[in-house]
Amino acid sequence: MLFPEPIHEIADALLASYRTLGVVNHSGGANLPSMETVNTLLGDLKNLVFPGFYETLEGDDASVFPYSTAEHVFRITKGLVTEIQKALAFSKKEGVDAEDVVFKLLKAIPEIRVWLQDDVAAMLEGDPAAQSAEEVILAYPGVEAIVVHRLAHCLYTSEVPFIPRMMSEIIHRKTGIDIHPGATIGRRFYIDHGTGIVIGETCVIGDDVKLYQGVTLGALSVRKNGASKKRHPTIEDRVTIYAGATILGGETVVGKDSTIGGNIWLTTSVPPSSIVTAKPQEHVVAQRGRFVPNWSI
Numbered sequence: 001m002l003f004p005e006p007i008h009e010i011a012d013a014l015l016a017s018y019r020t021l022g023v024v025n026h027s028g029g030a031n032l033p034s035m036e037t038v039n040t041l042l043g044d045l046k047n048l049v050f051p052g053f054y055e056t057l058e059g060d061d062a063s064v065f066p067y068s069t070a071e072h073v074f075r076i077t078k079g080l081v082t083e084i085q086k087a088l089a090f091s092k093k094e095g096v097d098a099e100d101v102v103f104k105l106l107k108a109i110p111e112i113r114v115w116l117q118d119d120v121a122a123m124l125e126g127d128p129a130a131q132s133a134e135e136v137i138l139a140y141p142g143v144e145a146i147v148v149h150r151l152a153h154c155l156y157t158s159e160v161p162f163i164p165r166m167m168s169e170i171i172h173r174k175t176g177i178d179i180h181p182g183a184t185i186g187r188r189f190y191i192d193h194g195t196g197i198v199i200g201e202t203c204v205i206g207d208d209v210k211l212y213q214g215v216t217l218g219a220l221s222v223r224k225n226g227a228s229k230k231r232h233p234t235i236e237d238r239v240t241i242y243a244g245a246t247i248l249g250g251e252t253v254v255g256k257d258s259t260i261g262g263n264i265w266l267t268t269s270v271p272p273s274s275i276v277t278a279k280p281q282e283h284v285v286a287q288r289g290r291f292v293p294n295w296s297i
Contacts, residue, residue, distance in 0.1 A: 032090055033083040038166045041079045044072045045151050046144075048109055049116060053137050077102055080163075084155075087162040101158045105151070112150050115187055119146050122188040126210060141175035142191030152181035183217075185209075186237070193243075200232035202250060209235055212243040212262075220249045220267060236272070 046054050051065060077099075084098035120143060123136045130136050136143055148171040156164040164181035172178045177194045179185075182201035186209065191197060193213040199205070203217045219231035230250035239254050241247070242262040247254065254260065255272030264276055 031086050033086045033162050033166065035166055035170070037079060037083055038163060039170050041076055041083070042148065042151070042167055042170060044076050044079075045105075045109075046147060048072050048076075048106075049113055049147055049151075050137055053134075073106060076106065080105075084160055084163060087160060091161040093159070093161055096159055101155065101160055104158060105154050108154050112154070115150060116143075116147060118188045119143065119190075122190045122208070122210075123192075126190050127192060140191075141177060142194040145171050145175050145177040145179060145191065145194065146185075146189055149179045149181065149183070149185065153183070153185075156181040183232070202230045203232035204234045206235060206237035206239070206256065208238045210240040212241065214244040215241050216246040216248075218246065218248050 043054065048069065051068070055068075080102045081098045084096075084101060087093075088096055088098060120133050120136050123140055123143060124130045124133055127136075130140075148167055152164040152167040155167070168179055168181045175194060177191065177197045179197070179199045180201040180203075183199045183203040183205065185199075185205045186207035188208045189205065190208075190210040192210065194211075196214040197211055198216045198218060200218050202219075205217075217233050217235065232250060233247045233252040233254065235241070235247075235254045236256040236258075238257045239260070240258075241254075241260040242264075244263040245260045245266070246264070247260065247266045249267050251269070252267060253269040254266075255270055255274060257272055258270055258274040258276070260266065260270075261275075261277035263278055266276065270276055
């Protein structure tokens with residue numbers, strides 16, 4: 001088949017661009033890890049965490065689980081080692097052994113499952129609409145985001161480049177919840193609704209914390225040379241943060257047992273047992289045929 005002349009011109013222009021600006025994935029150099037492969041491996045990891053929830057297993061537990069578990073472990077070991085090796089080679093990072101990292105992650109899954117069981121219990125207890133733990137695992141985006149974070153955080157603390165951030169971005173696209181894999185999150189973490197939640201890299205969150213949709217735990221303006229400093233807030237135990245609140249800054253600490261109201265903008269610390277709310281706004285309601293000013297709702 002002969003291509004029309006414009007196609008050759010377009011291809012030549014693109015090749016010239018590659019020569020000028022460089023190419024990442026090519027046969028003569030180190031390749032980046034594959035987002036598609038990482039997504040597939042993440043599916044295998046989730047199946048180890050909650051077997052039977054993300055895939056259909058036919059037959060009784062005694063006959064099916066040993067084979068399916070071994071299959072997932074084998075695929076993860078083979079595939080994740082390869083992807084981590086790509087990431088290490090491309091970033092020229094030394095001192096990290098891909099196989100050791102993967103085995104560390106797999107060995108940590110039983111303990112991660114204990115933490116996730118507590119997360120699910122917190123969701124079930126905290127949301128009046130939740131009917132069962134099974135419903136929470138299957139249908140709540142907050143749970144899925146926490147599952148991925150706890151897995152990605154394990155790789156992040158092992159100093160694996162690229163892969164943890166790719167995992168967090170995969171679930172961000174799916175749920176609208178953006179948790180950096182570097183964030184440290186305690187037990188019984190509760191996310192209600194979740195859409196629009198942002199949790200930064202150096203954020204530290206204690207136990208029994210509840211976040212509602214649209215909450216941002218972010219950084220104040222930080223220059224690039226300050227990236228290694230703590231840039232994001234610390235949220236202590238048993239804090240509830242309602243929808244739309246924004247809490248910024250590495251020195252900002254929300255003391256334990258505090259409540260942060262909706263749409264709050266907070267850049268300074270608050271002591272334990274605080275209640276932070278905005279001054280009630282005055283609303284004006286217009287009705288058909290008449291105007292009612294200064295009616296506070």
